[in-house]
Amino acid sequence: MYYCFSFYHDKYHGRQTANGEIYRKGKLTAAHKTLPFGTKVKVTNLQNGKKVKVRINDRGPFVGGRIIDLSKKAARRIDMLDAGVAPVEIKYR
Template sequence: MRSFIRFLPLAVLAVLGGCANHAIDPRGYDETGTASYYGARHHGNRTASGEPFNQHGLTAAHRSLAFGSRVLVTNLSNQRSVVVRINDRGPHTRGRLIDLSRAAAEKIGMLRSGTARVRVQGLSD
C-alpha cells in the first residue's frame, strides 16, 4: 500500500500530462504574447474545425482553446481590440500565441507589421 501511495503523484501527473492536447475552456483565459495573421494564401482551405477559412471573417487559430470559443484580442501598442471566434489550430510558428484572420488583424492595426504583441482574454458565452 505504501508503494502505491508513493507513486500516486506520478500517476496523477501522467494522466494530467496526457490531457495537455485537449481543448481548454476560455473562461478565465488571459495571456499575453505575439499574434500573427493569415489571409489570401489560406482562404477557402479547411480549418481544423472543418469549416472553410475565410480571411474576411473575424476568426483565429489557437493551439488549445476550444473551437467556438470567443476571445478578445487587444493590440498592446495601440489598444485596439477585436472579438474573434476560434475555429482553427495554430499558430505553427514557435513563439506565437494566436493567428488572426486578415480581417481581425486589420481591425487591430497590425497588417503593416504582420505581428503584434497582444493580450488574449477568454469571453463567456
C-alpha cells in the same frame, strides 16, 4: 496574458480549417493551439490599444513564440497588417 500573434496569409483563403469550416479572410476568426473550437476571444493590440473579438475555428500557429493567428479582417481591425506580428493581450471566458 501577453503573447505575440500573426495573421493568416491570403493563400489560406478558401481552405478548410481544423474544425471543418472554410477559412474566409473576411470573417472574425482565429487559430489557437488548445482553446476549444467556438471559444470567443478578445484580442488587444498592446501597441495601440485596439481590440477585436474573434471565434476560434482552427489550430495553430505553429511558429515558435506565437500563440494566436488572426483572420485578415481581425488583423485589420486592430491595425497590425503592416507589422505582421504584434504583442497582444488575450482574454476569453
